[in-house]
Amino acid sequence: MLSTRIQSGKTKMSETQFSRLSNLHAVNSSGSKSVCVRSAKSGLKSTLILTHCSYLDRDSHRSADGEKRTSQCATGVFKGRVTSVQAAFREFGCEQTLLSRPDGSASFVQGDTSVMAGVYGPAEVKISKEIYDRATLEVLVHPKVGLPGVRERSQEQCVRETCEASLLLSLHPRSSLTLVLQVLHDDGALLSCCLNAACMALMDAGLSMSCLFCGVTCAISADGEIITDPTAAQEKESRALMTFAIDSKERRVMMSSTKGSFSVHELQQCVAASQKASEKIFQFYRDSVRRRYSKNL
Amino acid sequence: EDSSVSTERVGEILLPGDEFCCGPKDTLPLTDSGKSERLVAGPGLRRSGDRLLVSRSGVLRHKEPNKFWIESQQRRYVPAKGETVIGIVTVKSGDVFKVDIGGSEVASLSYLAFEGATKRNRPNIQVGDLLLAQLVVANKDMEPELVCIDGSGRANGMGVFGTGGLLIKVSLGLVRRLLAPRSDLRADLEQLFPCELAVGMNGRVWVRAGAVQQTLVLANLLQSCDAMTAPQRQQLFRRLQQGAF
Amino acid sequence: MKDTPMSNCERDFILKAIEEKKRLDGRQTYDYRKIKITFGTDYGCCFVDLGQTRVMAQVSCELVVPKENRPNEGIMFFNLELSPMASPAFEQGRQSELSVKLNRQLERCLRNSKCIDTESLCVVSGEKVWQIRVDVHTLNNDGNLMDAASVAAIGALCHFRRPDVSIQGEEVTVYSPEERDPIPLSIYHMPISVSFAFFQQGTFLLVDPCEREERVMDGLLMIAMNKHREICSIQSSGGIMLLKEQVMRCSKIASVKVSEITELINKALLNDKTARKAGGRCGFAESMPQERITALKTDQTAVEMTDVSETASSIVQTAVAPPQTVPSPSVPVPGVGQVGEGLRNTWGLEEEEEEEEEESCGGDSVEEVTKMDVELHQEDKSRTVDVVEILDSDEEEEEVVILYPEATKKPKNTGSSSGQKGAGASRKQKKK
Structure with missing residues (x-):
């Protein structure tokens, strides 16, 4: 199921989101059951993923959306306190x-x-x-x-x-x-x-x-x-x-x-x-x- | 409300809270007469002001000329007037039987509501008997009432029944499919082996076939047909006909 | 909620079918339904599906003081809960007969058979022992809850791991699962119960009755046995008379079934162990069948949050700030509470308006009662009341006489008494 999602979402999801997803899951070749393996290795062979791997923090769920961070920093500076929204849902x-x-x-x-x-x-x-x-x-x-x-x-x-x-x-x-x-x-x-x-x-x-x-x-x-x-x-x-x-x-x-x-x-x-x-x-x-x-x- | 726009959404799966009809301002009327058309909202749709809201999740269905409803898979029966149901007698007290029809309240049935029943000639009904009866009073505010005669005083198939058969509980959708005018399911069943079926709109079906084994097979078939598409069902029936049971 | 009554034709049909050795779902007389055993994410959680009957068992432990007559043995506590989810006939809270019976049978099956080594649960003799608590929740009742519960309970006990403990002199250290691996309980044997339903005064018997068969049966025989063919508990209910040969035959059938089921439990435990070693996720989530159309799963998703902060800031800026100070209540005399502002009674003048109001809003008698209650509390707070008013809202007329020795309270009193009279009068009008 994960494999079909990635294929259909390739054009829609941002690259960073895509790579983050694949980073956290390893997919069987048959695609039947996804086993969550928390490691940096991804089962898919794609150069796209490997280039973005380095930007990702493995353990935290910090979103790597660059625009988001700047806007939040802007409001953070404005308000005087550090606020960032880590918005991700578990499975x-x-x-x-x-x-x-x-x-x-x-x-x-x-x-x-x-x-x-x-x-x-x-x-x-x-x-x-x-x-x-x-x-x-x-x-x-x-x-x-x-x-x-x-x-x-x-x-x-x-x-x-x-x-x-x-x-x-x-x-x-x-x-x-x-x-x-x-x-x-x-x-x-x-x-x-x-x-x-x-x-x-x-x-x-x-x-x-x-x-x-x-x-x-x-x-x-x-x-x-x-x-x-x-x-x-x-x-x-x-x-x-x-x-x-x-x-x-x-x-x-x-x-x-x-x-x-x-x-x-x-x-x-x-x-x-x-x-x-x-x-x-x-x-x-x-x-x-x-x-x-x-x-x- | 324009039915041309609405029919485009037929077959779509809607969730509670969705709005069903859009305003007339951005649609072209089908007929150019300019008069507004009436829309009949069936189960699952309710009116709120001048909009139609969906109150159940399911598939939107349409019947000519202007009936719309939401078809959902449901198991619990809510009594509605005029429906024929299978009830189980729970209490026999004085002039009135209390019959369980699977709804939120126990229905009442007068002993005079049988064909040929008089004060001297009471029907022979025991607690635990099965009855096929029709609802004459069934709304949300009153206790449901049943009768076993139709308008002209004849039984018309209603009354006590049930010896030798088995009662099973199925979903309301299966019952509707069985009772539909040109039902594939019924046609397939007829080809299997001779059997008797009594179907109540409250999700209860009574089956009887020649032998105990056949009755059991039929009962299990009906319960599994609930979740099968037509081709799957036909395949199953074919397997049955070929294999010995 | 009451369950649907069983009709006579169903009863007759089932009995007739049993006489012909046929069961409702096509099983043979000695067949069990399909058993599926899965384990949860944390240790000690076991789900058992016996056909459509589903139960869940969870084992937990805590350190307690041991019983006085057994200072170096741990304590086992069993709780089987008949959840209202399982059947409309089960009600929350009330201990029904069935619940008591099942609890007792489960206790006898697992505690009295000494399947767990309770002495290994002792930490400090006479002071601290482990109390193992087994909670069995019934999720769906399609007959034979006892067997499903016993399989779930013993499966959960075998799966459970308790925290490791070390004792150094007087000090007892309990290690968390991250510090030291938890250790399993020491289980001698696995007692599993097998239920036999009897019909027609003991002539016919069925193994693993489903819900409808349970309703027409005459009596039930429950044999709890382990795979070494030792009977752990035997219980016959329903008052049927069984012959010795019947009981012997049942115990032979039970031994066969118990060995099959024990095999199943061990296989499930092994699968779970390998799954955990491989680092995969396990638990209820993983056991959800994905190929059914009634199930759907998504993966970890990020949510677009770009303008969250902006909307929040705009809401905060446009919102009215709450008042920084709250007017403090004024207290005329210490020990006296006050409702209203203590002004002169204006109720007498406003009686007509109040009646109109009442009629327009349909006579809110609740408000009146609360007004009355407020007055009552007000009076209670002032200790110098000699006569306590009895405000009975059912009475049509109220003659209220209040004696207050202090003059300061007079305006309030007149306010309250005429207020009551006013309210009483207005209520009288309403009742007309």
């Missing part, structure tokens, strides 16, 4: 309809973080929980180890608020929608992975929504660098961590959950970075739905 993938019992299910993977979501609904609701004019949405987050605690409750609330804002709940009064999220592995950006898995599962169940949503996590490191989609190690060393839920129609912020201290300017930068990054995720949603319906049944 992400999803699978829909992987469970046979729930009405809709999806699993979303971001790098090593993976979350599985299952949706039931609209189904019967207990009288004590029913709402006369709309559906009752219940979100459950199950951690991998131990019983759900306070942290899971706050994550549930964040996900529930986002879902309630985008689902058309008034179409199913006095019924229940249950969304269960199971954390399969946590390597950073857990809440945004939960949001993405929830959105895909709700789409898979065929529930009526007014818009799609996605989750993006930004971390501000100790030296002011903004990292999107951080790993657990990056999160631990950051001084602030923010998760935003962005909607698909106007790219507005539906929900935000932040931890740590940051300035107003940094907040706005993170919001703008998340809005930009969300476009990738929405394009991914579109591609996966397109692939799903590609079979002419």
Whole structure:
């Protein structure tokens, strides 16, 4: 799959992006399964790559886009603090309809973080929980180890608020929608992975929504660098961590959950970075739905 | 709203939040009469002001002259009036049966809603029986109601049934494909071996064939056909016909 | 949420088919469904797919104080959770019968059989031992959760690596995985449970029942065995009467199945080990099948961020700065809180307006109740209240008598009492 991407993207991607991608992955000759090998050797024989290798820093994800750096330096000088946006997403993938019992299910993977979501609904609701004019949405987050605690409750609330804002709940009064999220592995950006898995599962169940949503996590490191989609190690060393839920129609912020201290300017930068990054995720949603319906049944 | 522009997008895959119709100002009308045309928005589309928004992900479909809808792969049934469904009797209390149709609420069925039923002559129905019934009341605000007679008081195939067969649960899309007027799937099935099929719009299908083995084969076939294209299905059926089962 | 009830025709058909030795999915009576075992990114995580039944097990460890009667043995803790994702019949929180039964069976199968050497988990006798915790999460229930859970649990235990510990005199050092390689648990044997479902009062039996078969079965026999043909646990439920020959036959079948499954687990462990040695990525992400149309994966992507800083700066510049100071609340007397500005009551004059407002917005009784609550708190804060008002929002009429010895509170009191009367009156009007 990686090989086809490179071939099609050759003309569109900038050379530095292309070489950075190939730098971090080695591709089998058959192109069937990509194994991520973090070394400077690339499996493709192309002089193009080799000439750009030297400009790339192997370990960090620093973007090598020259124009970007100058503009950021300009604003950095203007504002008096060092800010650069390291915007890269780890590998992400999803699978829909992987469970046979729930009405809709999806699993979303971001790098090593993976979350599985299952949706039931609209189904019967207990009288004590029913709402006369709309559906009752219940979100459950199950951690991998131990019983759900306070942290899971706050994550549930964040996900529930986002879902309630985008689902058309008034179409199913006095019924229940249950969304269960199971954390399969946590390597950073857990809440945004939960949001993405929830959105895909709700789409898979065929529930009526007014818009799609996605989750993006930004971390501000100790030296002011903004990292999107951080790993657990990056999160631990950051001084602030923010998760935003962005909607698909106007790219507005539906929900935000932040931890740590940051300035107003940094907040706005993170919001703008998340809005930009969300476009990738929405394009991914579109591609996966397109692939799903590609079979002419 | 101009249907000429809209039909260009038929077959496109849309996601919730997408806008379906564009404004009339940048399109040429198909007919030059100048009058606005009515558009019928089916499942998956909803109106918001003067725009049509997509509320489900799926493929946009069109039926002449002006019906548009989104076809999605869904499993959960939402009751709609006039549909024939297969229900399972859960409670038999007094004058009313409670029947599970797979929706968010249990439907009710009066004992008088059967052909030839009177207060003295009650239908012989036990808890756990299968019923083929039609929804007469089904909206989001009220409890669904079923009847086993049609407008003129005849059963017309509805009522209790089910001995000797097997009930399976399939997706709503497969059910629609089975019930379509010129259904390839049905034609292929007819050529396999003689069987009886009862299809409910709530995703439940009841099958019965001559022998237990044939019924099982049929049930498994239907469940796997859910995700197969026509050529794959025909290949599978051909393999079955050749091999012994 | 309730699960779909089973209809009589399904029940009859399944029983009839079993009498003809036919199963719903075409299996033979002693066949298992396809088992797929994969491991996660970190040590101790195991996914098991038994047909459509999916479970995940995760093993973790921590240092705790040992039990008093066993000071030099580690502790094993099992928790099987029936997640609402697995079936609409499972509810969150409530310990259903099935959950208790499965937990007990898993404990008996793994703890009582002493498959793990607990003495090797001791660090400092009487003070610190390792507590190994196994969490099994059910993801999809298509029957026979017990077998899937036992395979997942033992697979996860075999896969798990605990941190290395060194003791120097009184000091105990726990090394992180980066400092020293973690070490596996010492496992004596691998007990695996095999379930047999009985029908027609014990005449027919099936191995590995699926969900529909479980609903019509009379009873269940669970035999936990290891590949050395030692029975670790046997449990019969449902009240069926089994003959000795039946139980012997079942144990013979179980031994065959257990050896097959143990083989599968070992193969999966070996694959995982080689994959990790080769440095490849492993885990749930990699086990996702790519050829299905329901799955899609992209690679690491960079995102265009050229004008992020500009948009952020423009938003910050155009936004209104928040006020730097906040007006401090004025406190008339220490120990007294105040809501509103303590001016003369104007509610009596504005009664008509308030009624209009109420009618226009549909009578927001919630606001009234909160107003009442606020007044109540206000009164509570002032300690000199002799009569505590009981504000019952259901009552139509309210006669509120407030006694305040201090004169300073009078304006507030009149405000509050007439306010209440006013609100009560307006509510009375509304109820009309």
